[in-house]
Amino acid sequence: MRIVVAMRQLADLVEELEVDDSGTDIDREFVKFVSNEWDEAALEEALLIKEQSGAEIVAVALDEPDVDQTLYTAIAKGADKAVKLTGLEEGWVSTHSRAKAIASWLGDQQWDLLLTGVQAADDLDGQLAGILAAQLQVPHAAVVVSAQTEGSSVKVSQELGGGTIVEETIALPAVLGIQTARQAPRYAPITRIRQAMQSGGLEEASVAGDLAEGRPTVRRLYPPEKTGHAEMLTGSASDVADKIIELLRAKGLVKS
Amino acid sequence: MIFDPTLAVVETRKVFAGEGPGTRAIFYLLSLATLVTFFAGVGLRLRKYYAGRPAAEGRFWRPSRKGEVQDVTTKPGLGAGLMKVATNKTVRRDKPSVGLAHLAVFWGFIGLFLATSILSLDYDIVRNFSRFFLGREYSFYHGPFYLAYNAVFNLAGVAAILGTAHLMGRRAAHKEPQLDYTRAFKPEAGYSRRQFRQGDWLFLWGLMTLFITGFLIQGLRIDEAHFPTFERWTWMGYLVGLAWHGVGVSAGLAAHIHPWIWWFHVLLALGFVAYIPFSKAMHMVTSPANLIVNDPANTRRLPQVPNGHSGYTELADFTPKERLAFDACTKCGRCHQVCPARTAGAPLSPRDLILDLRQWVDRQNHIPALLDREDRPDQSGPLAGETTLAGSVIASRTLWSCTTCMACVEVCPVGIEHVPTIVQMRRSLVDAGDMDPTLQSALQNIAQQGNSFGKSARMRARWTKGLDFTIPDARKEPVEFLWFVGDYASFDDRLQNLSRSVAKILHQAGVSFGILYDGERNAGNDVRRAGEEGLYEMLVEHNMAALSSANFESIFTTDPHSYNTLRNEYPAYGLEKPVRHYSELLTDLVLSGRIPVKALNKTVTYHDPCYLARYNRVMDAPRALIEALGCQLVEMPRNRTGSFCCGAGGGRIWMDDSFLEERPSENRMKEAVALGVDVFTVACPKDFAMFSDAVKTVGQEGKMVVTDIIQLLEEAFDTDRAMAMSVAQPQADGADANPGEGVSSEQGPQ
Structure with a gap:
């Protein structure tokens, strides 16, 4: 069983993000980049599978700022291998390009299960897992809260709306978008991360090629603009109720 | 002197007076078995010690560590150690009556041990050797020596009995919590510590019986000898002899009882020696x-x-x-x-x-x-x-x-x-990752951004934004004092005001000081004590890099925890500058008149931070400051090195404390409330946070005010005099202000 965990770097949201001079991207120069928290859950789920039934785990990520830290942390936690995909131009990578890069690397790899975070701060629609599955032409499940391998298939629990949980079995190879792992992501002691860094072992693979195809063009990036303000209704309860009804009528939301 | 029993009056006694050769042989065989058992037990323990991991700590001969750690307490070593042992200083501390009783048993036991050893030296060694090698039997166990021997060692015996009696009485009558062996951690399947209690009593009664039977034998012997006058030197034995006589034991009867009690005493004594290495009594050695x-x-x-x-x-x-x-x-x-x-x-x-x-x-x-x-x-x-x-x-x-x-x-x-x-x-x-989730996220935050708050490292000095002057960046311009601000004082909303107050006061006093801005990281004291050594080393490397890029003469901290690691642990990583606490710096500035103050006339109590008082013995400076501000200090019962922790140290501040029956900070607050004062002074940012919470949870909000020493100082600050001084300052500067004072005036008030 070979499990690939696709991870990505994001600007740490505790930083004060600013739009750069081009006006189409955030200013990346002084911003600390951290691992996407859902990817950390995906890695944890992979580690649980490894502990339960044995597996080889490969963490893979694009060459984004501070990515070495994330990959070595994955090794410190128990990943067997970590691969950094190089050859991309700097700056924001669209989910399509990201999927294409990972899929092209996976093309000549042998793998059984691909786990990645169900979403990321710059991919709130959670498209990466789906696009990857489409490109690799394998089954896909999103919002997965538990994955356990059984022979050549994987049993997953998916969280649907309204608290509904669906359990199903998917044939391998498959791509899963992980919502949460069965337990909170484990702690990686700094000593272990440093040991991993000292022994090196981070593999690099070039994914050069036209990844920009189908990529949207960013015309303008800007913080939300003020578009109005809240109006506070004051007075007695019945006065406020009258005003609300008036407003609803004026907007045409209620008849007569 | 030649031992000659035929002489008329020799102040001595016969050893083994009533025992025949068979009895003596049994006695010596039993003694041998006892010694073998004793040394076998000691040997087992020594083997256990030597199997331990060799480490620098606890080496018997310690190389001088000059400059590495600034020791604040008694220097370790053989001499100091032996003094502590001989005086029972550590046993007497805080518990004088128990300590005195222990001292009596300690020296009493040593006295009785010496008495036996001296007797054995005379009887078994000197006499036998002299007879064997010189052909004549020599002995020193008679005459004035014999009299002094008995007088002194009778005193030892009495001291041992009185001491043991006191300790037994306390154990029986007082229900102090520490004498109860109830566990703090209760195992699921239950437990019993009956053996501990039995072991304690066995030890006490064993000693007591040994001491008492010794005197009983002595009394019988003196009774048998018809109370020779010189035996009055054996004062206690003589009294016991009189008591035997008083209850109707004649010399003849005494000779009859003597062997029985003698055997009882001997078996008990030998048994006791054999029992030492396997019991509580081993503490006499360990x-x-x-x-x-x-x-x-x-x-x-x-x-x-x-x-x-x-x-x-x-x-x-x-x-x-x-x-x-x-x-x-x-x-x-x-x-x-x-x-x-x-x-x-x-x-x-x-x-x-x-x-x-x-x-x-x-x-x-x-x-x-x-x-x-x-x-x-x-x-x-x-x-x-x-x-x-x-x-x-x-x-x-x-x-x-x-x-x-x-x-x-x-x-x-x-x-x-x-x-x-x-x-x-x-x-x-x-x-193994076995920790509280909140601790885990604090450590992750520190690893990512260098602070436990999970805020951007670049925002560390944002608290300085509210000041109407700029604190120098010690990495860019030379300063006298480098202020290591710390996480809580930098990031906690409640504490940023206090940090600004420290900055304002120092600025007004014309002190040359700077900070490291975003170059500073959590000092790592509590990270290290939480057990994350790798992260600690990473923080030290980062801070040392920032410190070595800065130009300053000494460091001061607001946080006693940072103070401890900078002062005691960073030197091993190359820090060579002196480190002080802001309470020390402020006290100097107030006492030297650099900060003009008016008397506050308040009655306050003061909480000693563990890492300041106990770890680093900084106790007088904050008190001197409080006094200099015209406040009357009412001490809490647990003060100075006996201070009671607020509960935040060692990384506990990052962990859940909701399972506690009563938070340590609440316990401490109640102690302060009982004093009848309404100002609770602290000298630690974490304490300010902890006790501000505690004052609410114990329902004292509005009645008790938690205040940092800087707030007291701010309130006492004499603005008029400061104005006058700041006008006078430029001339003083021109005349080269007082270099001996140790505080530079380069950053005079603008």
């Missing part, structure tokens, strides 16, 4: 040894991680010094009494921890014990076999309960250093 190898630097500067391990995981990790410390414990329970975790209802008692480790280590080494073991229906905790140390022998909850306040180390009469051992075990818990 505790003094431990006091001698004790080193106050060990807790202030934590030991290294054992080679090849991330922390303590197995038996082999314990050093000889730690193994000796486990054996040194007398179960006195002083640590149990003062421990904030135990007081708060957490599953940690330093005594339980040491006893559990001792029993576990002894079991692994197959060392038998007599009435010195805990019983459990399951084989858990100290009864466990070869298993994970941290998390199995000692529960992880127990290890995580420690605030590293060092009260246990401070109060331990036999010099046990609990905290370094706890941290070593925490290190392996961190390695």
